[in-house]
Amino acid sequence: MTSVHIWQRRLEWFPPTRLTKKHEAGYRFYSTDKLTELLKGKAGGDLLIDDADVEGLLRKHSVTAYALAGYSAAFKDTLSTSWDVPKNRRLVSPSIRVATDSMISSWQRDLSLSHRGFNVERIWVVVHFNGVEPDLGRKDYPPEIVELLNLLEDPVADDVAKQSDPFLIPTSTSGREIDYEAPNLKAQSRLANPFPINSEAVRLSYLSEPMEEQDVVALFNELRGEGLLSQFEPVFFSGSYVYDSYLRYNPAAVSERIEAVLPGNTAALPNRLREGVAEFKFRAHDLLPNIVRELKQWSEIRWLVCWTAATTSRTQGGLTMHVSEVAEGDDAYAGVTHIATLDAAGEAVIHVVALKTLLQKLGAWPVM
Structure with missing residues (x-):
């Protein structure tokens, strides 16, 4: 099983032939500046009314994100082995999670990927906040934090899927390529x-x-x-x-x-x-x-x-x-x-x- 480190600089261009459609998964790191750019024009909630509100909250907590995308369901097996959690599928299921104060919180929500084709893409997103107390299972993050999570999950998931696609081994929903002969x-x-x-x-x-x-x-x-x-x-x-x-x-x-x-x-x-x-x-x-x-x-x-x-x-x-x-x-x-x-x-x-x-x-x- 292989994975590819997809760097932002390389993604400015289509990958060289030797790297196309070769990898099981790809990831991107999203800085606070990148998230600010990605979320422009996305505001309009109860608390985050405009772009200034969004950027203010992002910079207040130095919010960053890490996203991984793949097509192969077998990548769950890779994560289970790497993280040594073979019996806990929830820990390796595609989802959006929160990291605060150097720990990944128990807070977790499935990503809604139906518009991306019956969850064909397997997407994981971890969002890191500075200065936000871990929820410790209470699931009681401040409402503006939850609103920001709702705001950024689709743009981040769409971006990592789009940017990773040229690198990923394609599979059909049945796991087999469509064949053709006379x-x-x-x-x-x-x-x-x-x-x-x-x-x-x-x-x-x-x-x-x-x-x-x-x-x-x-x-x-x-x-x-x-x-x-x-x-x-x-x-x-x-x-x-x-x-x-x-x-x-x-x-x-x-x-x-x-x-x-x-x-x-x-x-x-x-x-x-x-x-x-x-x-x-x-x-x-x-x-x-x-x-x-x-x-x-x-x-x-x-x-x-x-x-x-x-x-x-x-x-x-x-x-x-x-x-x-x-x-x-x-x-x-x-x-x-x-x-x-x-x-x-x-x-x-x-x-x-x-x-x-x-x-x-x-x-x-x-x-x-």
């Missing part, structure tokens, strides 16, 4: 791995073995059309909303074939547990980066539909996800093949429908 060539390469489905067991028209998330969505709906997963009734699917879909579970629609291999136990299932969020992933553990980046909340997801579900544990960003296969009839929902848990989520579980495992149990896919 459609017919891509189709031919996919057809080289045909879908070895036993048509006597399940009638499906998919031609190639699943290799990505959209294959999972398509197969799920084909299996619904065949009546094998008709108990999951979609309310919506979305490619732009934070969650992929919302389903309603109908125990009366469970097919006899599913009852024979993965029956549900819905006798005492309250109505509030018969609907909820469903996520789609190629592998079950592909959900973990979304949780680490805080793009999605574990406790809000009821079902995860995937192609494969390895029963090994996986750790990223201080979080460990466990997946275990369910025995026949052990889960409340018919058709569920695995259960996923998260160390930091307590008793909250996600019910996993691994389509490959389901097809194997139906005798429609070879067991390797």
Whole structure:
């Protein structure tokens, strides 16, 4: 893991080729003069009415700031190791914090980064004040200090993101770059791995073995059309909303074939547990980066539909996800093949429908 010290002088120009898109994170130091310049025209609060009020408060307390920005969620792991706090994710989560009298206060607030693209940037800001008493957990800073923090967090976060961008390794929200090849060539390469489905067991028209998330969505709906997963009734699917879909579970629609291999136990299932969020992933553990980046909340997801579900544990960003296969009839929902848990989520579980495992149990896919 590498980081880059981005100096203000260098940022006057685009970085040389040898430094572009090479680094996990970049940082900037903001002097009192720089903050004064950055906050010009931003005043207008209850106490800081104009630029003179802002500059007066900045200079009174010799306010400076340090900001770090990165694209990689794995940078949390770097900070956890460096600061020796692997079990305390709050200490390494992107946020704005306050330093006073040579100590970092317990005061902390999440940065609102939604307008910067679902928290793709990971941004940390520490603001240092001279002559301000540490809050010692009371969260009772003077109101003009809190107003100044509100005023400077967006300009500083925007500036460090903009200035760091030329240096940072780009990643998509899935952690993979978008690929492109001629459609017919891509189709031919996919057809080289045909879908070895036993048509006597399940009638499906998919031609190639699943290799990505959209294959999972398509197969799920084909299996619904065949009546094998008709108990999951979609309310919506979305490619732009934070969650992929919302389903309603109908125990009366469970097919006899599913009852024979993965029956549900819905006798005492309250109505509030018969609907909820469903996520789609190629592998079950592909959900973990979304949780680490805080793009999605574990406790809000009821079902995860995937192609494969390895029963090994996986750790990223201080979080460990466990997946275990369910025995026949052990889960409340018919058709569920695995259960996923998260160390930091307590008793909250996600019910996993691994389509490959389901097809194997139906005798429609070879067991390797």
